[in-house]
Amino acid sequence: MNTDNVLWKGLLQGDREMFLALYKKYYHSLLFIGLNEIRDAQLAKDIIQQLFLYIWEKRKTLQEADNVKSYLVTSFLRKLSSEWKKSAKSSGLQVAWVYNSMDPQPGPEELLIKKDGQEQLTKLLMSHISNLPNRQRDLIVLRFYEGLSYDEIVQQTGLSHRTVYNKVHEALKKLKTGIVKEDAGHSASLVLLLAAMVSCTAAADYSSVL
Numbered sequence: 001m002n003t004d005n006v007l008w009k010g011l012l013q014g015d016r017e018m019f020l021a022l023y024k025k026y027y028h029s030l031l032f033i034g035l036n037e038i039r040d041a042q043l044a045k046d047i048i049q050q051l052f053l054y055i056w057e058k059r060k061t062l063q064e065a066d067n068v069k070s071y072l073v074t075s076f077l078r079k080l081s082s083e084w085k086k087s088a089k090s091s092g093l094q095v096a097w098v099y100n101s102m103d104p105q106p107g108p109e110e111l112l113i114k115k116d117g118q119e120q121l122t123k124l125l126m127s128h129i130s131n132l133p134n135r136q137r138d139l140i141v142l143r144f145y146e147g148l149s150y151d152e153i154v155q156q157t158g159l160s161h162r163t164v165y166n167k168v169h170e171a172l173k174k175l176k177t178g179i180v181k182e183d184a185g186h187s188a189s190l191v192l193l194l195a196a197m198v199s200c201t202a203a204a205d206y207s208s209v210l
């Protein structure tokens with residue numbers, strides 16, 4: 001499997017296949033990160049497209065990246081924040097942050113509280129994921145956080161497609177059950193966050209679980 005540095009160097013040299021491979025590798029991860037920041041999935045998707053289009057168009061002037069993932073995430077969040085501010089300013093409305101209603105513009109203290117709440121929910125979800133059996137936890141991370149396809153997971157783990165699918169399905173069911181049982185006060189929000197994580201990979205096969 002090509003490493004990030006190999007893919008990055010390839011796209012800088014104009015290799016379209018390397019560029020597309022990098023795009024496919026990080027698309028879902030970036031989308032999930034975007035949905036952790038704003039509820040507007042379409043805006044997040046647009047920013048991902050814009051970012052990779054910019055990278056491709058400017059490839060001849062870009063430098064080699066020491067950490068490709070960090071570069072992509074940082075660039076994506078910077079552009080997402082910029083476009084969100086422009087959208088809010090031009091429309092006179094604030095794009096709803098995750099778990100934020102369309103109330104009048106909140107003050108700095110309220111925004112901080114909401115941001116802290118979002119980070120807490122993310123930590124709670126990661127805590128549940130960490131408590132899964134090792135194999136299920138690793139597959140959840142590979143599928144929904146790293147954004148790997150089933151073929152890539154099979155290549156990386158040596159498991160069969162059926163085993164990977166079944167283990168992921170079992171893990172999602174266990175996550176939902178654990179959330180409802182152990183975090184009753186946050187269960188609705190955590191299940192929504194879990195559903196957002198799954199939706200980032202267009203994993204329609206798992207919709208019945210959530």
